[in-house]
Amino acid sequence: MLIAHKIALAPNNAQATYFAKAKIARLHARISNVRNDALHKLTTDLTRRFDTIGVEDLNVRGMMSNHHLARSVADMGFFEFRRQLEYKAAMAGSRIRPASFRHSCTSRNPCSSERNGGRQSGDSGKALRV
Numbered sequence: 001m002l003i004a005h006k007i008a009l010a011p012n013n014a015q016a017t018y019f020a021k022a023k024i025a026r027l028h029a030r031i032s033n034v035r036n037d038a039l040h041k042l043t044t045d046l047t048r049r050f051d052t053i054g055v056e057d058l059n060v061r062g063m064m065s066n067h068h069l070a071r072s073v074a075d076m077g078f079f080e081f082r083r084q085l086e087y088k089a090a091m092a093g094s095r096i097r098p099a100s101f102r103h104s105c106t107s108r109n110p111c112s113s114e115r116n117g118g119r120q121s122g123d124s125g126k127a128l129r130v
Contacts, residue, residue, distance in 0.1 A: 035075075035077070039077065039080060039081060039084060040084065042081075043081065043084040043085045043088050044088060046085065047085065047088040047089045047091075047092045047094050048092060050094060051093075051094055051095065052094065052095045052097060053085065053089060053094060053095070053096050053097065054097045054098075054099050055082060055085065055096055055097070055098055055099065056098075056099050056100075057098055057099065057100055058078060060073060060078055060079075
């Protein structure tokens with residue numbers, strides 16, 4: 001039986017309820033720590049491997065209104081991902097190139113230009129579009 005169900009079905013036993021709530025709090029803290037750790041590792045890896053990173057400006061409000069996507073989008077933490085990516089890229093000397101969500105799928109890659117064989121001047125050729 002799930003811990004939350006035990007709390008709901010438990011008699012008025014204050015000590016059992018207290019311990020069950022503490023167990024749930026530890027579980028949620030662990031999940032949060034695992035997500036934050038994965039986010040830090042991903043953003044660090046991206047900024048170390050790529051000189052230019054293209055980031056799409058997503059319509060998060062529109063995705064949250066879609067009930068099929070809402071839970072996944074809420075768990076993802078797009079703002080925190082971009083915030084970490086921007087400050088780590090600044091520390092590593094990488095560039096962040098934002099791309100509008102309206103033109104991201106239909107236009108060319110924002111990380112490269114059609115001139116100079118697909119490279120910006122001064123680019124080492126390593127680019128990523130996220």
